[in-house]
Amino acid sequence: MDLTLNVNGLPRQFSAEPNELLVERLRDGLGLTGTKVGCDTGQCGSCVVRLDGASVKSCLILTAAAAGSAVTTIEGVSATPDGALTGLQEALRQEHGTQCGFCTPGMVMALGEFVDRSAAGGGEEAPTEPEIREWLTGNLCRCTGYHSVVRGVQRACAAQATARQEG
Template structure:
């Protein structure tokens, strides 16, 4: 079947098999290997992407079901010029990554949390809220403490008053 997706701001058109998973299309079909395959059962979260703004596990979604959608992968979240976005930089500063295998999925999932709490009427997420948001992303290295601190840092940085240079 013919499919059209908007991936990281670019329209991609291709033929897909009816049983093709979105993670397969992203990795093998489009070469976006930042989206990882860990468990193939939706348990680990390494395959998380943003589908029309919501974080989803791409190993559980058929490519055909995503037709016409906007997909953002880890390759699409960096700032212009290749700079890390605020969450990525905060995770780096807090040593929220070690081996890095889970990192793309965590950045995609936690990015949604950071975005949802960015408005003037919302409060920064609490530690329990961050930990709850992380329940679908498994990490064998960090123990999550550094990841939680990274999210807190990212939220604090976006609400801090800017200093004039």
């Protein structure tokens, strides 16, 4: 079947089998290998991308089901001409929230939605550690223990709140 996806801001047209998974199209069909394949069962979160703004596990979504949607992968997150990191990525870097890096793309995609929602809420209170950890339940990491990831998210949310107050 012929499909179109908007991937990282670019329209992509291709033919896909009805049973093709979105993660397969992204990695094998489009060469966007930042999206990882970990468990193939939706348990680890390494394959998380944003589909029309919502973080989803691309190993659980058929490419055909995503047709016509906007997909953002980790490659599309820092799509600035100078390759600058996003506020979340920089905060994770500063807090040493990444180690081996395998889970990092999925975490950045999932946590990016969390940070965006926190900013959109406009509340003065920063998200709590339990709230951040709850959001992370769909992403497994064997290296960090999540402490530094939580601090990175808190830093990113604080930076957005400060920017909002100054802006």
